Amino acid sequence: MTIKGLILRASLISRRQMHVISRSITNVKPDSPTPLNLKHYKLPSHDRMNPNIYMPLVLFYSNPQPSDYTTSIANLLKISLSKTLSKYYPFAGRLGSSGSYVECSDQGINFLEVQIACNLSEILEKAPVKDEEEGFGHLFPPCSIWDKVSSSPLVLVQLNHCSCGGIAIAVCLSHRIADASTLLSFLSYWASVSRNPGDVENLAQLAPCFVQGLLPNSYDDGFVATDILISEKNWITAEMLFYNSKIAELKAYQEKQDKLHGVVANQNYTRNELVTALLYRCALAAAATSNSGAYPLSVLFQAINMRRLIDPPLPKTSVGNLMSPTHISANTMNETELHSLIGQMRKEKKQLTGIKSLVRKGFLQLIEKYAKDNYKLYVVSSICNFPLYDRLDFGWGRPVNASVVDAPAVNIFTMMDTPNGDGIKVILGLEKEDMKNFRADKELITYASFYH
Template identity: 30%
Template sequence: MVELRTKVKIVSRKLIKPAAPTPPHLKSYKTSSIDQLAPPAYVPFILYYDANGDKNEVDERSKHLEKSLSEILTLYYPLAGRYIKDKQLVDCNDEGAEYLEAQVSGKLAQVLQGELKPELLNSLVPNVMPSETTPLAFVQVNMFECGGLAIALECAHFIIDGITATTFFNAWAKACKAEGVNEVIHPSFDLASFFPPRENIMPMVPPKKPGPRANPIITKRFLFNKAAISSLKATAKGGAGDSESLSKRQPSRVIVVTALIWKALIAVNKARHGHLRASTICHSLNLRGKTALSIPDNSFGNFYMVANARFGGDNESKFELPDLVNALEDSIKNGLDDCMKPQNGDELVSVLTKSLSEVGKERERGETDIYMFSSWCRFPFYEADFGWGKPAWMSIVAIPMEIIGMFDTKDGDGIEAWVSLHEQAMLLFQNYPEIKAFTSQI
């Protein structure tokens, strides 16, 4: 077991300001009504880089990282500002992003190859305590004894979504490698013009964190390799004699993995309660290029929807993988179809708030099990090259709420599912026969 918790020492902490002052006419960045819907949370991820050359080059790499971060913040200037909640805007005051350096005892290979508990990775990301003066972006550069690096980025979700965070990280990498921002695509800051802030809009409410006496949340990683996913796709299409299923397009990797996890969760709750229960899967979908509005693909901010797939809990025959795949595909198709209809931003925001409101009411009634799924598959994490090669691995950290995150394996064919469940549910989940059959638990 890799022990990291007591072996990560913060050795420096500073604010990195943009290399050039933000012009006066850009000092106030208005957030959008979709930003208002996002959870009031900071979301981290970590990219791991093998040692490349002399260990003494780590100091030189750190200088390059700081310099290029300062340069890229001139393009992504809201991330160097501070959020003023009452005014629904970011004061782009160039106070800076927080930049931490940490020394890690041990070698990166221990993390990449060893058995580890996801919560041990939490010490590799900044510990953010939100307040009015809290930076909107944090970076922690973790330096291993071998010269390997783990670079963590943690950003305010109420300002940007996962696509923007990944684009920012990759732009920073490109600026570091190219020694300048000339090759970097500039972000577009127009979302608030399509979706102005609204009064009395309620953000998405994440699942409650357990109290001190509650059943603790456990996070585990489950790896679905290419062969397992191919087998799941074949199962999802139904038997060879089913002409309707044969004519259907093969479901995606994300859909079949989500459906299997959902099937296992339905079984877990049946075992815990003694009967089938209704459940809802909430899946986040990037909306760039998927609406009738002329919104640039490089838009900075939150631009996603939550599609809700439902299992009624009253008919065991609909509990099979093909049925759950169909429910997921229908929910995503219907959600995206609904987002193509609006001809203006106000109508689109109404569609998004309706979807979130429905789940909020279900959660209040307490009769439906609700699971949040977030897929980061096809996000170009493994392209982020700072000049010393592409990442060896990408990860998140343990999350103290019931949620499922999905990420590409490095080869792009498999999926790593990070599943966070209450301890009792996790014991049942990890021993569910199909989870054991189709995954390797890490």
């Protein structure tokens, strides 16, 4: 056999080792039936505005050793998940035909258990894309990564066992009924039940809060649920890291520039603000390079967690899509100065403080208007400072890593904390030529590094 043939054969063997070698599926139902008066869960307008697609998150654990040796990891997770679904009762139901309510029928959710023929370290070296060969696709149930839910369960779970003894818990939750904050609250409650089911006080603090009675103005029977077409992937996915030390350098540099140009001193920029503004600035520069130097018309959307901003404030564990969008635009290089972008972002967020309702009927029309006028749409969302690691101990320690997988569409960035809390990692999707220029941006690589 030629050297080329040996290399090809070795490559094929390596790929086969990443495949699923066994799979089983169980239906997990709530351990107590949903009361009759809660069987119909009406979705508020701010939930109906979100597409019914799965949000994919995966948690990695190295050689877990559960404290309860009388049962397997899988059984421990199923039992605690069943108890959790009794509290998060709509999650075990099915979306109604109109897409505007959940039939809380206790039909349960799919729990898959899978053997993966590779080590955990090999998976962590791969990019967080949906592809089964080049990313995390084999860790999730088929057709679940940013795919349409249709008539399927609203939650999917896959427990992956690696050859080394490590595990990966992949969870998908319908975006129609919940945002990322709700997903993490759900996981925190589930982990707490698994770790210490007798800690009644802690579980009471983590219990879900359903907001029907708190947001009475959010229910509009005439509001039609949003539906979208899932497009073929036309972007490149990458993961990048902004270490806190580099963000501090960026902050110091920006404060120095502010003083030189007469900008109000002591802006007290946050990590999120700096990274968001830099991502938008460099993405636009990349698009301009792809367009022979001409900056495109563009708009940046951000999803703002409204739980603390709405009046009165809502509990952290409130269930639903309790977000409100902000948007800013920039069409020239001068308009992408960080202090200017952050100033606009703060102004937009300030306008949300103290609002009484999340009903914003003009948002979809706004997106349609920008798209019709050929604006390039960018979205940056953040789950930084959320309980992503410390609260997701199921009884064998915190995750060694966690990741949102891929992007739901092009020009979308998701920010999250690194496992050690030493920085921010970003999962992003850009068109091929834009990604090439983005990765080569000198300003960007001064403060960030690409993991893949």
